[in-house]
Amino acid sequence: MPPTIFITGASxxxxxxxxxxxxxxxxxxxxxxxHRSGRGASHNRRVRTIFGDVRLPDLGISREDRSRIERxxxxxxxxxxxxxxxxxxxxxxxxxxxxxxxxxxxxxxCKRLEQFGFVSTAYISGRRTGVVREDELxxxxxxxxxxxxxxxxxxxxxxxxxxxLPIAVYRLSTIxxxxRTGVVRxxxxxxxxxxxxxxxxxxxxxxxxxxRVDFIPGDxxxxxxxxxxxxxxxxxxxxxITANPERSYVLADLVDAIYGEFAVLDSEWGRRRYPxxxxxxxxxxxxxxxxxxxxxxxxxxxVLRSIRxxxxxxxxxxxxxxxxxxxxxxxxxxxxxxxRNYASKVIRYCLETRWxxxxx
Amino acid sequence: MNGHAEKLKGxxxxxxxxxxxxxxxxxxxxxxxxxLESDASFLRDLGFGQSFVRNxxxxxxxxxxxxxxxxxxxxDRSGIATHGVRWLLRYTGLPDEGSxxxxxxxxxxxxxxxxxxxxxxxxxxxxALSQQGCSGLLSSLFLANRLLQGEDDGAVLCLAGDALxxxxxxxxxxxxxxxxxxxxxxxxxxxxxxxxHFVQHAMPYYWDTPRHATEVLASYFPLAHRVITRTLDxxxxxTDDVTWVVPHNVSLRSWIILARLLDIPxxxxxxxxxxxxxxxxxCDHLINLRDMEDQGILQSGDILLLFTFGFGANWxxxxxxx
Numbered sequence: 001m002p003p004t005i006f007i008t009g010a011s012x013x014x015x016x017x018x019x020x021x022x023x024x025x026x027x028x029x030x031x032x033x034x035h036r037s038g039r040g041a042s043h044n045r046r047v048r049t050i051f052g053d054v055r056l057p058d059l060g061i062s063r064e065d066r067s068r069i070e071r072x073x074x075x076x077x078x079x080x081x082x083x084x085x086x087x088x089x090x091x092x093x094x095x096x097x098x099x100x101x102x103x104x105x106x107x108x109x110c111k112r113l114e115q116f117g118f119v120s121t122a123y124i125s126g127r128r129t130g131v132v133r134e135d136e137l138x139x140x141x142x143x144x145x146x147x148x149x150x151x152x153x154x155x156x157x158x159x160x161x162x163x164x165l166p167i168a169v170y171r172l173s174t175i176x177x178x179x180r181t182g183v184v185r186x187x188x189x190x191x192x193x194x195x196x197x198x199x200x201x202x203x204x205x206x207x208x209x210x211x212r213v214d215f216i217p218g219d220x221x222x223x224x225x226x227x228x229x230x231x232x233x234x235x236x237x238x239x240x241i242t243a244n245p246e247r248s249y250v251l252a253d254l255v256d257a258i259y260g261e262f263a264v265l266d267s268e269w270g271r272r273r274y275p276x277x278x279x280x281x282x283x284x285x286x287x288x289x290x291x292x293x294x295x296x297x298x299x300x301x302x303v304l305r306s307i308r309x310x311x312x313x314x315x316x317x318x319x320x321x322x323x324x325x326x327x328x329x330x331x332x333x334x335x336x337x338x339x340r341n342y343a344s345k346v347i348r349y350c351l352e353t354r355w356x357x358x359x360x
Numbered sequence: 361m362n363g364h365a366e367k368l369k370g371x372x373x374x375x376x377x378x379x380x381x382x383x384x385x386x387x388x389x390x391x392x393x394x395x396l397e398s399d400a401s402f403l404r405d406l407g408f409g410q411s412f413v414r415n416x417x418x419x420x421x422x423x424x425x426x427x428x429x430x431x432x433x434x435x436d437r438s439g440i441a442t443h444g445v446r447w448l449l450r451y452t453g454l455p456d457e458g459s460x461x462x463x464x465x466x467x468x469x470x471x472x473x474x475x476x477x478x479x480x481x482x483x484x485x486x487x488a489l490s491q492q493g494c495s496g497l498l499s500s501l502f503l504a505n506r507l508l509q510g511e512d513d514g515a516v517l518c519l520a521g522d523a524l525x526x527x528x529x530x531x532x533x534x535x536x537x538x539x540x541x542x543x544x545x546x547x548x549x550x551x552x553x554x555x556x557h558f559v560q561h562a563m564p565y566y567w568d569t570p571r572h573a574t575e576v577l578a579s580y581f582p583l584a585h586r587v588i589t590r591t592l593d594x595x596x597x598x599t600d601d602v603t604w605v606v607p608h609n610v611s612l613r614s615w616i617i618l619a620r621l622l623d624i625p626x627x628x629x630x631x632x633x634x635x636x637x638x639x640x641x642x643c644d645h646l647i648n649l650r651d652m653e654d655q656g657i658l659q660s661g662d663i664l665l666l667f668t669f670g671f672g673a674n675w676x677x678x679x680x681x682x
Contacts (some may be wrong), residue, residue, distance in 0.1 A: 200575040203582065204621075272565040274575075275582035284620045288581070291613050294402050295534055299574045 009080030054099030182345025207314030372550020407612025495670025
């Protein structure tokens, strides 16, 4: 019988590329849990969409749906998450930590379950620096934002469940866009930063100029995730789906690339010669932030608050080990799209759609 | 980077002076009189304390009078013969537009020519400079150097002075403003305050200050850092070589931030006049230099870094050797 995969977060950043891949590269039957307030992911006859909410016990789904899932599901891929960096901690926990506990509770009742995949983030490593190994989890270095912390808490919970569930964890880095088309499914922190730059409001960013910026393309991330889950699943393993450093920018070069591309795409913008942001220490950034908060300038305050929730990660240089992912997929690094070849597409997409407000 | 960068040889600021109006208002008094945009407590937190304000009873020409007094003082102290002054430059960041009514010829009454006449500088040529905001004085010094390069001898007398319009608020973009006038004599073969290097970066896109105020605020630190760093690099110096930063008297908080970004100890920023006087449109560096000399702060050979930002917009840095 074909596998029956229950997927949460199918309409999210990764889910929207993942589902088509699964349909194309497997004969799996899919059940997609979509959030009640969102649009359902419409696909084909092998796809059933149900509406629910991971924040609720039993995911807020009907008894009938729950019974069918418990009876038939062989694979669960839990990708639903609140990915906002500025969310209140309790709200982030409700989705990311409690939501994971609710999905795990359902999983424990799935009589035919063979695989439980959890989509996490490489930044559960928080403020750690240096080499971050796939088999490492617990630390006391703290976190830059509530997304990191709440996903960490979810992983800590799942680490206690290995005796009950066949769990593999997939830690994704930051998705920049589609390497083929430049399409950005969901505008997140890097795209917001580009918007700030475009409007000439980039004052300073806490960061080190030689800090490597770990971006992954969404299409490659979804493909790798699907291949690991379908064809190379190993319970108890954690995988870093993170960038090949040799095909990544350092922060200073990324800033240069953004400015260069904007100037090419918009000659009027180029004439303004907006200065590049200063790469500062966190302390200088916080002092400036304090001044702006006291002054109450609403525009600058909004800009700085949005930067604060992610940019401090740029002062915590890390080297994500990819031993497990390369062992499972030996061509991972060789196939990894070079950001220099697709960054301009992503930047163009952001500008032409005005960061998702217009059709491409 | 655009603008000007120039190594300057042998020309220096030999005599400096300034005048302030007699009326001094505390932040609290200004708050009570609705002369501030922000809370007095916030401005005090930024390092400000009081402001010198042209009195309502004084004439409209009081700043010009003060500037001429400063010029006379500088000439007397220098001992230079009036025929030794080849150029008179008068900078104002807030030129008087004049009345739209009345005889058209009244628009051709030039304060700089009047100052020249009052100072008896009959062999000089006079030029009025404007529209560089708070960068104008340093640009005047740059021009003075250029003018002297074309002369065998002689000096340039630079006057500066501005007063905010009467009754208007005394705070501009979180900076408390004083009215003031000043003068400086620029001479060849100077033995002190020799001009070493000048860099100015212009951003004419920001010409319409009200429209681009937030962008200007956002650009301040990146371009300040860039201009100061470039000035030092081109002069073959580092921040370690700077004895004193002679600031424009914007908020002390902003100087602390900029000092950290540049890795300059904040106690090397001579910031004593920020609380005492606040910011003037064109005289901050004259005020600070004069006070530093009077208080015996400066030693021969000290490297002085003068930095300012002016609406328009310009970021300007001048290096001096005392």
